[in-house]
Amino acid sequence: MSKKLNWYKVASIKDYQEGRVKTVTAGTKTIALSLFEGKFCAIDNHCPHQGGPLGEGSIEEGWLRCPWHGYEYHPCTGKPPEGLDDNVPTYDVKIEDDDIYIGIEEEQPHKRNVSDVMVETMINWGVDSVFGMVGHSNLGLADAIRRQVETGKIKYFGIRHEGAASFAASGYAKLTGKPAACFAIAGPGSTNLLTGLWDAKVDRVPILALSGQVDTQVLGPGAFQEVDLASAFNSVAEWSQTVLPQSKHAELMTLALKNAILKRDVAHLIFPNEVQEIEVDEDTKASSPEGRLTDLQISPPKDSLDKAVAKIKDAKRPCIIVGNGAKFKMDDIIKFSEKIEAPVITTFKGKGLIPDDHPLACGVLGRSGTPIASYFMNASDLIIVFGASFSNHTGIATFRPIIQVDFDQMALGKFHKVDVPVWGEIGVTVNLLNETFKDHSGDASIREEISGRWKMWKDEKLKRTKDDKGKGLNSAFIFETMSKLIPEDAVITVDVGNNAYSFGRYFECKRQSILMSGYLGSIGFGYPAAMGAYAAAPDRKIIAVTGDGGFGQYMAELTTAVKYNMNITHILLNNDELGKITKEQKADELNVWETNLVNPNFSEYAKNCGALGIRVTNKKELEDAMKKALEHNGPAMVEIIADSELI
Secondary structure, eight states: OOOOOOEEEEEGGGGTTTTTTEEEEETTTEEEEETTTEEEEEEEEOOTTTTOBBBGEEEEEEEETTEEEEEOOOOTOOSTTTTTTOOOOOEEEETTTTEEEEEEEOOOOOOOOOHHHHHHHHHHTTOOEEEEOTTTTTTHHHHHHHHHHHHHSSSEEEOOSSHHHHHHHHHHHHHHHSOOOOEEETTHHTTTTTHHHHHHHHOOOOOEEEEEOOOOTTTTTTTTOOOHHHTTTTTTTEEEEEEOSSOOOHHHHHHHHHHHHHTTTTTEEEEEETTTHHHHHHHOOOOOOTTTOOOOOOOOOHHHHHHHHHHHOOOSEEEEEEOOGGGGGHHHHHHHHHTTTTOEEETTTTSSSSSSSSSTEEEOOOOOOOHHHHHHHHTTTTEEEEEEOOOOTOOOOOOOOEEEEEEEEEGGSSOOOOEEEESHHHHHHHHHHHTTTTOOOOHHHHHHHHHHHHHHHHHHHHHHHTTSSSSSSSHHHHHHHHHHHSSSSOOOEEEESHHHHHHHOOOSSHHHHEEOOOOOOTOOHHHHHHHHHHHHOOSSSSSEEEEHOOOOOOOHHHHHHHHHEEEEEEEEOSSBOHHHHHHHHHTTTTTOSOOOOOOOOOOHHHHHHHHEEEEEOOOOOOHHHHHHHHHHHHHHHEEEOOOOSSS
16 A cells, blocks of 8 residues: 655755755654755654764765764665664655655654643643743653644743743742743753742742753763752752653642642652653543642631730731732732721832722832831831731831731741731631621721821922932932833832832832742842733733843843733833942942943844834933833833932
8 A cells, every 4th residue: 555645845956966965844854855876865864873963964975974973874775884774764755846845654643642641731730821942852841832832722932041931930920829830951951940940939939840851761870961950959849750651640740730839839840851752542631620629718726816806906006017928818908907997018029919099008118118118117006917928128027016917837927926926818817807897997097197108208209309410310200200101900020129129119009010039039030020920911011120230131031022022011220230239339338349231222122122122311201211112012121221329
């Protein structure tokens, strides 16, 4: 029975001279096509020895020589010299109208493999976005992801640096509370993921890392790009396992995601190269969360709740401090604050959890904060803390009675004792408090006091917007303009440095979501996190706020944003230095050293990448530039020449 061939045009005869071999593609096949002794011949492109690309070899003395190790094959028959038996498959060739066609047998239907089962399981658990880089040790897994991308069940974003992939996945998780995946090859690809994974870990958000690995048969002696990934990821991953041929593959992916979601931490899977494409039975089922999770709502012990209630009833001037751990329960917390008329203060990571125009909102506490927040904390007689970690950057007062509510027992009284530690899911606990205080009415006069403090701070900010040393725009003016123009439902990612401190101090939030590298405080977070936010919420306006130092770390990712037409507006404060480090050196009475930067014209760079780029050098230009960038459909950058001293 004759085989059925699909014919693919691969080249023209004018492309070839006698004795020349080239690599061509026919369907999914790569082929070494040569002109030898007046005849066009096609053999498989892979040397049977180690897969060397024969099409990159040369024909010498009648033999096609592999470019990797010099193994020889006849250019037309694919046979090796006499005495050897590692034949190379051949393909039919025909010439029509000076074009060369190669005949390939019809591809058989794809047979499900280990990677298919694990990617299907990943999707069943709600992972809908993957950020990564395809390479030689993750090709089987990449192909399984590709098949699911084509069905529309998952999105893939090919990044330029794996560190951006993990930061993007972290940004996605910080916005949604759900895991995304970051994806890399063995060795350096996977080690590049580590910084973004640490960011997710210390900020307690779920994330899934997928690593390719070299073939298991060469593990140990020191193969090319071999790294002991299990050891490398041991400290950052709450759970890490290698996928083996006989593993229960769906169960491994389920365990990974269960660990990531329930522990709000890093889960990691290592895929040796040859395991990725092992075929499985067609009836092999992917796993799912069904029957794997229970209700996560932890009610606080009655005794601790009763103690908290008694403290609140006795307080004359309670205040509430919320951290990022309270992010998804703010409606109930605001309702509670209104019942007891308590000022609401946020940590920097919690910025925006209550709109700054709410009558009980007092802004951010701490080094990135407002004098309003510190005033009302210090004037309180009870501090009620929801989902905050008591960072020294925040500076929650220890000289006032404290009620602390957290889902994590280890977080309660972590750095010092608190008066009433309450272990419980924040939403459950607040609802119980709301029920207890449903008929309670606090002292509403606190609202007038808050309003007065806001007026004092706004008057001060207005004075600062007028500062000008002739070295660029001041931060108060930049963020005052942003406060007026940024859409209320925007997602704003903030990098590390003076730009972040000034943002926390001057930007007035309405209903925007704010994402940052909190406990890790990693420079470079801002732009990749914006890509993660775009993947999670493409219908919302995404704003990235960075300095020149932070953007410089991952500036190639602007081309990623262009490739996928991500609607990201980038506000870039350019002061030609690592301004925060300069400030710290001065504070320590040291010489300012090696904090200056040599920068390109970033707005022109943005244009070269295919984005909108606008440079602002004076105040009159800023508002129009921001409006134009916000209206642009796709990646846009407003590069602002900023004064590093007027922060």
